Structures are given as structure tokens and as C-alpha cells.
Amino acid sequence: MTSSAPTPAYRRLSVEERRSQLLDAALGLFAHRAPEDVSLDDVAEAAGVSRPLVYRYFPGGKQQLYEAALRSAADELRHCFDEPREGPLLSRLGRALDRYLAFVDQHDAGFSALLQGGSVVGTSRTTAIVDGVRRAAAEHILRHLDATDPGPRLRMTVRVWITAVEAASLIWLDEGKQPPLDELRDWLVDQFAAVLTATAARDPQTAALVHALAGDV
């Protein structure tokens, strides 16, 4: 909410506000175009500001803009997993997924462009940003599972499920956003319970968690 009149190009914004305004504009553009096709000039136009201003904020050009947008998206995605440790675990997971999937829905093509590899502006640095989100999500889940010292099988299960969520989101976008989001969310929660239960058959630590989970619903 802003109290001043909407004259974006001339209204005085703090450096942080301006930066975030420009990143919002960039994310909007990434939703319809591949990152390599978004120029700083496009961002200036979309944000209604002068080109020199955008260049001042992103002197590193397209690559810097892309990385900043990716970082900003990564921060938003990290927040999706902020969930109080209260109530049944699968309901918490469902709420986190609702937020995550809302982000996917909102940014659609931009989500694919930002999180998928294979872009000419992708580098090991951008891969690291995306991997950071995956790692943070895995840590959140393990904390919610009360797994203080998770063994390799449990960690593998959680990490692989997270990439499954990502893959399912990309497929969902690819299929014209079918099935409805709440069905996709329920399916992902089911899948989580299923893969955890499958791992439990071979891993005592996971078995103990699944046992605790069963009493939790």
C-alpha cells in the first residue's frame, strides 16, 4: 500500500523499494518470455521508469537482472515453507504446498523460465540459487518431521520428493494447469506419505517417523 499518488517514474522510492519494483516488473516479463529475451529496456518500459535508472540498478545487465529476479523468487519460495509446527503434519504440508502452488500459478511461464535449466543465462551461480531453495525446503520438512539427525535414506526420500513437487508443477503448467490446484496438492501430499512409507520398509528411522505420523492424523 502506498500513500502517494501513482506517478511511478517520479515518485521518490527508497533504493530497496525501487529495486523491488524493478524486480516485480522483470518477474512479470519472465512470465511471458524466456529470460534471455528480456532486456533492461523492456523492464524500464514495464516499470514506467527511465532506461538509465534501470541500468543504474543493474549495471551488470541482463545477467545481473536475471540473478536478482531469481533470488527474489527464491526468497518468496522459501517463505512458502514457513509453517508453524502445530497440528497434523500432512495438513501443514498441504498448507505449504498451497502457497508454493499459488506462486507457480501466479508466475506460470516465469516459474518455468526461472527454475528450469537450459537457459542461456543459466550459470552455476543460478543453479546454486535454485538448489538453495530445494535444500531449504528439505530442511523445513525434516524439522517438521522432528528428524534431528536424518539418515541418508530419509534425506534422500525428502529431497527426491521435493524435486517431484517441482517436476509436477512444471508438468501442471505444461498441461494447461490441469488438474485443479487442490487436486494437485492432495496428490502431492499422498505421494509424500507413500514415498515415506515405502522408505520405512527398509529404514528403521523412517519407520519410526511414519509410525508417529500415523498417530498424528
Next chain:
Amino acid sequence: MTSSAPTPAYRRLSVEERRSQLLDAALGLFAHRAPEDVSLDDVAEAAGVSRPLVYRYFPGGKQQLYEAALRSAADELRHCFDEPREGPLLSRLGRALDRYLAFVDQHDAGFSALLQGGSVVGTSRTTAIVDGVRRAAAEHILRHLDATDPGPRLRMTVRVWITAVEAASLIWLDEGKQPPLDELRDWLVDQFAAVLTATAARDPQTAALVHALAGDV
């Protein structure tokens, strides 16, 4: 195809043999270095041939070499899924996974470099090659499942499991190839059965397949 003999000075190989020798050398290098750090000169040295020869085969330079290596790896990976439609389905899946994981084991860092996004030589074309392998794997599995007209839930389940296999392979490499390969293979087969069973709870088509599968073991 060129009609002139490429290298009278060296051992006589056919164009195809020579090309495949160079790609093998490149794949060997990708196993220890990021694709962008592998030059055509390195490939010449590794293959024990002259630099001009390598340049003649890959006039497009590094990018062309990388794409050719990716295509060659993709072909190899596709063959992993060639499995006769005989015997219990989960055993067939286990054998296909054995071949896939042997490829991962053999090419290790090269597998990550080739299949993971985020490389500066990655483009939408290289992404399409990797996606082609995923799609081929999904089609193989659906054919083995005798799913002639797979619905969206079944397709989603199979496609997501395939990315789970990929993610698990990358994590396995990252964790110093732990657990042992046969344990990883069994875990992945278990996961397949588990995710299919979870989908079956909401999807009649998948339920019918799981029912048939149960009588199949």
C-alpha cells in the same frame, strides 16, 4: 556426410567410428570437468588426434561438441529402457534401472554436467534433448504397463517418478555413491510401486493397473 576420407595420416576409421571416438573422449572429459571448461584442443589431446581433425568434425566448436556428446549420451540412456515385455513388471523395471544406474556410475560427474541445467552451454536445444530422454522413458514404462490410453494422473505419476530417478541419481553421486547401487535400484523400484499405488487411490485407470500388477509378481 562427406565423401572424402578424413584422416589418411591416422589409423583409418570410418567417419562414424571417428566421430564416436571423439565423443567418447569428450564424455570422458565431461566426467571430470564442466562442459564449458572442455575445449576442442582437450578432446584432440585425449583422443590422441590432431587438433584440425577435431575442428573438422565439430566446426561449430564447443557448443556443437557438447550437443553431440549430449545426443550420444541420450541415445545410450534411451537404450537402457529397451527391455523385453516378459516376466514380472517390477523385475523389468529393475533391469532397466540397473542399466541406467550403470551409466550414471560410469559417467559420474559427466552425467551431472550433461543432464543438469545451469551450464553456460545449456540452451533450449540441449534442454529438448534431455526432455526427449525423459519422454522416451515415460513412453517405455507406459507401454510396459499396457496403458494404451494413459490418463493425465497416470502420465503425471510416471513422468514425476522419472524425474525422481534422475534426482536420486544426482544425489547419489553427490553423496559419494552411497548407498550401494543395488540398494538404490531396489529403493527406486519400491518408490515406483508406492507412487503408483498412491495414485490408484484417486484414479480408476491406475487402480486397474495396480491390480493387474499385484497378480503379476
